[in-house]
Amino acid sequence: MQNYYNQIKNSPVFFGISEEELKEMLECFNARIKTFDDGELIIRQGDMITNIYLVLDGIVNIEKDSYWGRRIIVSQLGINENIALAFVASKNVESSIDAVSIGKTKLLLLSYQKCTSMCQNVCTKHKLLINNLFEILSKENIELLQKIENISQKTIREKLLTYFSNEARRNKSNIFEIPFNRQDLADYLNIDRSAMSFELSKMQKDGLISFEKNKFILKNV
Amino acid sequence: MQNYYNQIKNSPVFFGISEEELKEMLECFNARIKTFDDGELIIRQGDMITNIYLVLDGIVNIEKDSYWGRRIIVSQLGINENIALAFVASKNVESSIDAVSIGKTKLLLLSYQKCTSMCQNVCTKHKLLINNLFEILSKENIELLQKIENISQKTIREKLLTYFSNEARRNKSNIFEIPFNRQDLADYLNIDRSAMSFELSKMQKDGLISFEKNKFILKNV
DNA sequence: ACATGTCTGTTGTAATTACAACATTCGTGA
């Protein structure tokens, strides 16, 4: 756990909290580290989630299986991001999503109940923590809106361009790497992988983009 | 304002707060009521949002115009719901959505800054309010996930059935009214209106649903 | 260097959808 103190201290959850306070809080919150293997399910649809999950290392996909057996990738989380915070914060609501470990992952687990109830007596920084969680939830909300915009486009090309524009803006550069492989990108944008590959090639021929593996360049038109 | 005290008191934002406390808080928060006409823009894409908006009366659509001129309806809000809370809570983030008044609407505006800063000295129930906002944001988050599931289905029929199933579950009955007209429902599910009408008719012939205007019955298959 | 499996790109075809154009129903006010 100690190895990660510095990283945890700099995560949005504990923003503004000193290393001294952090140690106290982690104990207070029943903090523990859990590791997962590739493909392992961290959270299942239907689970009641009682812990805050913070990604310390690796990548986690948030997925959903439709009734008709189609896989939807809702989002992909990296280091210092939280899994399914909304379901932790909502009382008596089952998770409607799966969280899947991509490669080996290392997660920090905190008891949400201890974070919000007991802590107000023990830790002085309780209020700050709640504010941080509030900020994180807002950001998640806005990112979901972004995803809705991505998949609401009509054609494959429009979906890709919308997604690329946002990635470019996020990286503040027209050159960026995407975290998905082709199949996952297709599942994220809700399109067929092979049709997407075909369209990517066409877009490159048309001079809209160029790419090599996962590194893309969005040409300004 | 007084006319609405009882309603406001029972809204999720002020859950657990007495009418006495409410009066004090509303003053503390610069509370004011604003009315909007049909089609009027309450919030525009690009706006910096500094107020909490609570719907007192009427319906508000959350919309988004795509780069290619396509309208997306993200969600529809009714009485006691909040508009774009995520953008209020995120510092320095512009709204990526429009909020549009459907018919005449009446909104309660509260200064977010006063809610979160000044109030901790003045009002005793400040912590409760923050917790309430946190809960609301979580619910919004989960509803956005639901919407993602709806529009991520492959065919028009699957989109409609997914949407209807969720409405039925929400109403705890297989008979329910939907808040959209046909065009808005199509924009919500990201499909063509006429194609949707056609599919609705077919589904009725196939015995999956029956409907009359906005009242639908989902047959259990 | 070879075999193996995974990822990515390409192509043809069938299915689905968007779109436009029109028909019908419904409500409202004159």
Added chain:
DNA sequence: TCACGAATGTTGTAATTACAACAGACATGT
């Protein structure tokens, strides 16, 4: 009750997509 406009339903066609099947590139371990 009539006329009008708005909302909804219907139909044919062109465009787009999903799907399947395959080919090539790449990485990995033996």
